[in-house]
Amino acid sequence: MPSERASRRRPSRRTWVFVSSGVLVVLLVLGALAFGGVIWPGRVFATGHDVRGVDVSSYQGEIDWDVLAAQDIDFAYIKSTEGSSDVDEFFAANWAGAMSSDLLVGAYHFMSFDSPxxxxADNIIANVPADGTLPIAIDVEYYGAYFDAPPSRDQxxxxLVPLLDRLEAHYGVTPVLYxxxxxxxxxxxxxxxENPIWIRSVVLPPSLDDGRxxxxxQYSHRDRLDGYTGTEYFIDMNVSALTRDELAALAAR
Known part of the structure; x- marks a missing residue:
């Protein structure tokens, strides 16, 4: 039989319930703050990098690039195209607006697994001018049914190889891979x-499994800045491991 002193030291069931409830409340509050973009894990780690940027698409709607560019950002990637025929409806306006700012500007293409x-490359070349101050970026990620049945590496x-080759030959710059x-x-x-890597990791700093x-x-997809009016409340945020001058040099022709 435990002593009277041991019995007094053992936490009561009421104490455990109270502590558990408190922990649950804290987790729920943190979850709500993260969902609302008030706090975001990657943001803390990203503060160690000085060069910041955004990536945008039609989801951000009309953008006031003077307002957006004034919010401590250095570069912007703008969605241009997808697959062999789709063009982002806001690309032309975004490109003109961003290029009139002091930002480094590049276009990104969402690569389809369903067309050559x-x-x-023809779709990109037909729509993206050659005056960007950042290289074209190719977005390689799962979508739709491919989350459950990803294509093979060979596919x-x-x-990807002919796409990259055509773009480098046309623009004279090695494309970025997202x-x-x-x-x-x-x-x-x-x-x-040879291709610079743009990696998405929204919780912890990225660590590429080949040591590269x-x-x-891209450290956050739930930040909020002023200057856009689209259906998407949040905006993607990025940092670069390079200085601004080094980042700009990627597009040196």
């Missing part, structure tokens, strides 16, 4: 050594 790299390589962590591991690991350094890190 050559025709996707993606057969699309990827989520799963897509990087499956399709880009130990390859494409990243150039741009």
């Amino acid at each position: 790299g050559e025709t996707q 993606v390589t057969s699309i 990827a989520t962590a799963p897509a990087y591991s499956r399709y880009l690991t130990d390859a494409y050594a 350094d990243w150039t741009i890190w």
Whole structure:
């Protein structure tokens, strides 16, 4: 039989319920703050990098680029195209507005697994001017049914290699490769050594599984800035491991 002193030291069931309830409340509050974009884990780690940027698409709607550019950002990537025929409806306006600001500006293309790299390159070349101050970026990630049934690495390589080759020949600059962590591991690991890497990691700083350094890190998809009026309340935020001058040099022709 436990002593009277031991019995007094043992936490009561009421105490455990109280503590558990308190922990649950704290987790719920933190979850709500994160969902609302008030706090975001990656934001803390990203403060160690001075060069910041956004990436935008039609979801942000009309953008006042003077307002957006004034909020301590250095660069912007703008969605231009998707697959072999789609063009972002706000690309032309966003490109003109961003290029009139003091930001470094580049276009990004969402790569389709359903059409050849050559025709996707044609779509980009037909719509993206050659006066960008950042290289074209190719977004490689799962979408739709491909989350459950990703294409093989060979399938993606057969699309991505001719796409990159055509773009480099046309623009005279090595394209950037954007990827989520799963897509990087499956399709880009130990390859494409000349292409700067833009990696998505919204909780912890990225660590590429082949030990490679990243150039741009998308650390948040739930930030809020002034200057846009689209259906998407949040905006994607990024930092670069490079200085602004080094980032600009990627597009030196």
